[in-house]
Amino acid sequence: xxxxxxxxxxxxxxxxxxxxxxxxxxxxxxxxxxxxxxxxxxxxxxxxxxxxxxxxxxxxxxxxxxxxxxxxxxxxxxxxxxxxxxxxxxxxxxxxxxxxxxxxxxxxxxxxxxxxxxxxxxxxxxxxxxxxxxxxxxxxxxxxxxxxxxxxxxxxxxxxxxxxxxxxxxxxxxxxxxxxxxxxxxxxxxxxxxxxxxxxxxxxxxxxxxxxxxxxxxxxxxxxxxxxxxxxxxxxxxxxxxxxxxxxxxxxxxxxxxxxxxxxxxxxxxxxxxxxxxxxxxxxxxxxxxxxxxxxxxxxxxxxxxxxxxxxxxxxxxxxxxx
Amino acid sequence: xxxxxxxxxxxxxxxxxxxxxxxxxxxxxxxxxxxxxxxxxxxxxxxxxxxxxxxxxxxxxxxxxxxxxxxxxxxxxxxxxxxxxxxxxxxxxxxxxxxxxxxxxxxxxxxxxxxxxxxxxxxxxxxxxxxxxxxxxxxxxxxxxxxxxxxxxxxxxxxxxxxxxxxxxxxxxxxxxxxxxxxxxxxxxxxxxxxxxxxxxxxxxxxxxxxxxxxxxxxxxxxxxxxxxxxxxxxxxxxxxxxxxxxxxxxxxxxxxxxxxxxxxxxxxxxxxxxxxxxxxxxxxxxxxxxxxxxxxxxxxxxxxxxxxxxxxxxxxxx
Ligand SMILES: Cc1ncc(C[n+]2csc(CCOP(=O)(O)OP(=O)(O)O)c2C)c(N)n1
Ligand SMILES: [Mg+2]
Numbered sequence: 240x241x242x243x244x245x246x247x248x249x250x251x252x253x254x255x256x257x258x259x260x261x262x263x264x265x266x267x268x269x270x271x272x273x274x275x276x277x278x279x280x281x282x283x284x285x286x287x288x289x290x291x292x293x294x295x296x297x298x299x300x301x302x303x304x305x306x307x308x309x310x311x312x313x314x315x316x317x318x319x320x321x322x323x324x325x326x327x328x329x330x331x332x333x334x335x336x337x338x339x340x341x342x343x344x345x346x347x348x349x350x351x352x353x354x355x356x357x358x359x360x361x362x363x364x365x366x367x368x369x370x371x372x373x374x375x376x377x378x379x380x381x382x383x384x385x386x387x388x389x390x391x392x393x394x395x396x397x398x399x400x401x402x403x404x405x406x407x408x409x410x411x412x413x414x415x416x417x418x419x420x421x422x423x424x425x426x427x428x429x430x431x432x433x434x435x436x437x438x439x440x441x442x443x444x445x446x447x448x449x450x451x452x453x454x455x456x457x458x459x460x461x462x463x464x465x466x467x468x469x470x471x472x473x474x475x476x477x478x479x480x481x482x483x484x485x486x487x488x489x490x491x492x493x494x495x496x497x498x499x500x501x502x503x504x505x506x507x508x509x510x511x512x513x514x515x516x517x518x519x520x521x522x523x524x525x526x527x528x529x530x531x532x533x534x535x536x537x538x539x540x541x542x543x544x545x546x547x548x549x550x551x552x553x554x555x556x557x558x559x560x561x562x
Numbered sequence: 563x564x565x566x567x568x569x570x571x572x573x574x575x576x577x578x579x580x581x582x583x584x585x586x587x588x589x590x591x592x593x594x595x596x597x598x599x600x601x602x603x604x605x606x607x608x609x610x611x612x613x614x615x616x617x618x619x620x621x622x623x624x625x626x627x628x629x630x631x632x633x634x635x636x637x638x639x640x641x642x643x644x645x646x647x648x649x650x651x652x653x654x655x656x657x658x659x660x661x662x663x664x665x666x667x668x669x670x671x672x673x674x675x676x677x678x679x680x681x682x683x684x685x686x687x688x689x690x691x692x693x694x695x696x697x698x699x700x701x702x703x704x705x706x707x708x709x710x711x712x713x714x715x716x717x718x719x720x721x722x723x724x725x726x727x728x729x730x731x732x733x734x735x736x737x738x739x740x741x742x743x744x745x746x747x748x749x750x751x752x753x754x755x756x757x758x759x760x761x762x763x764x765x766x767x768x769x770x771x772x773x774x775x776x777x778x779x780x781x782x783x784x785x786x787x788x789x790x791x792x793x794x795x796x797x798x799x800x801x802x803x804x805x806x807x808x809x810x811x812x813x814x815x816x817x818x819x820x821x822x823x824x825x826x827x828x829x830x831x832x833x834x835x836x837x838x839x840x841x842x843x844x845x846x847x848x849x850x851x852x853x854x855x856x857x858x859x860x861x862x863x864x865x866x867x868x869x870x871x872x873x874x875x876x877x878x879x880x881x
Pocket of ligand 1 (some may be wrong): 626674675676677703704705706707708734736737738803
């Protein structure tokens with residue numbers, strides 16, 4: 240095991256896959272000469288050259304569209320959308336094209352494609368640059384949506400995504416890039432579509448993913464000090480959603496809190512809560528609680544921004560509600 | 563061209579015409595659902611273009627795709643079965659009129675979001691460039707599509723990356739009910755390509771020989787590494803935009819005038835006046851096409867509906 244940052248983990252995943260397979264290449268804004276606007280592809284351009292690390296114009300639809308087209312010819316593009324907020328400009332190509340072409344032509348078209356992007360609030364970038372709209376992308380059958388919360392998963396899941404034959408929307412979190420943790424040495428992959436027990440506990444089930452895994456883990460530590468042991472399930476993949484570990488945990492604890500950074504309405508929490516009620520109603524001992532972003536466009540002011548984003552105390556409070 | 567080749571081109575045009583004429587009553591009877599956009603009047607465009615391609619050249623187009631499918635080698639049977647939504651259709655009944663593709667024949671579909679397939683075409687061309695093949699991507703779209711952002715992004719990228727792509731604007735004078743000069747600030751559409759430093763020209767799309775000759779010459783240039791090229795092909799759709807078009811936006815006189823320039827009639831005249839084929843030979847081909855369409859309808863009608871299990875297949879490759 241080696242201790243590395245999330246940024247390094249993601250970077251290593253791409254580097255190793257590009258070394259392994261000449262059909263893997265990167266395209267996006269500032270991925271090459273600049274080294275990636277979040278420095279994830281630093282050094283790639285010098286090592287792999289401009290053919291495989293392709294700077295594009297500011298043309299989000301065409302970054303995704305060209306990735307789709309080249310994937311159809313058998314290549315394995317990794318399209319980087321600078322931030323998830325700009326993915327809306329490529330929405331048609333993500334949800335109308337990537338998610339549908341395989342199905343709509345009766346299975347003839349195959350798109351081994353990764354769209355990497357980064358989302359999340361907390362950096363005082365104002366409402367247009369701070370969103371966590373992950374649930375929107377998870378709405379569409381045909382797309383797979385992955386959002387890792389640890390360096391180990393980021394590396395393993397991204398390598399899986401690059402080797403996958405389906406279009407994968409891979410969401411990183413801007414405030415996790417510096418997170419450091421142990422990562423297995425050498426080549427390993429983590430399966431897409433599998434949730435995971437991140438922390439074991441008997442009293443309450445916390446279901447979360449991405450940045451909120453960190454927040455929920457801190458809450459679990461505090462709760463532990465009060466004698467409450469929370470079990471944390473990390474979803475890791477939002478579509479296809481693997482409910483098995485969630486349900487298994489819930490059947491044990493009978494209480495759940497769902498924590499997401501995005502807005503509550505129509506969100507991940509809404510989906511997971513509904514599924515628990517549908518599939519484990521007999522085990523419910525208390526109304527399920529959701530922790531999510533306040534229903535406002537995220538403000539710039541630091542205090543206001545933090546008020547809108549879910550905090551450790553919000554999770555602790557929600558757990559107390561269900562106990 | 564050899565005589566057989568001329569006859570083959572003529573046959574393809576007539577076959578497209580007959581397939582679509584047969585589709586009209588099938589639509590009215592409710593056997594074909596959804597939208598149905600006919601290519602009648604524009605047959606010389608795709609027939610001329612696609613006949614000039616090599617097998618490694620990819621073709622991608624918009625939703626007005628039946629003719630393109632047939633020119634790419636999809637049989638009338640499979641087109642008709644798709645129109646009827648049958649399991650034997652070219653897209654297994656999951657795509658319909660607007661979404662036909664045959665990857666084996668390097669036909670990458672029918673795409674129904676206006677202009678959205680242009681970035682995908684750039685990607686197809688990128689694939690060939692990356693893999694150092696000498697394939698060219700032929701991307702067809704309407705005049706209306708030149709007003710959406712995707713068009714501009716894709717043309718720009720194709721020039722920046724010198725992609726092997728032939729952009730083909732089928733200017734049939736209208737996007738639905740909106741005439742070109744009511745929607746495009748630049749009514750001389752090829753000038754938009756000029757704006758991206760992409761070489762361009764206008765070709766008469768009612769004359770298949772002109773389309774064919776231009777396509778042969780330009781495909782060779784692109785194949786030689788000269789980068790993207792833009793062809794504006796002047797044409798006209800004789801039918802409404804899709805079935806049920808009230809056609810308030812154009813006068814019957816205008817339609818009549820264009821109908822006198824029927825691309826099939828023009829080609830027929832060319833073949834007989836140049837003594838390439840006799841009227842009797844061409845009549846025979848007309849009959850053959852009619853027979854083929856009759857058989858295709860029978861094939862489609864007798865084909866099974868997709869099994870209910872098909873609902874959940876082809877969502878993902880890796881499960
Ligand atoms: C993005 C988008 N907007 C609107 C439509 C509805 N629509 C379908 S066809 C069409 C007109 C397109 O005209 P043109 O590109 O000239 O093609 P033509 O139908 O003449 O072949 C419109 C507006 C659509 N399918 N996609
Ligand atoms: Mg038009």
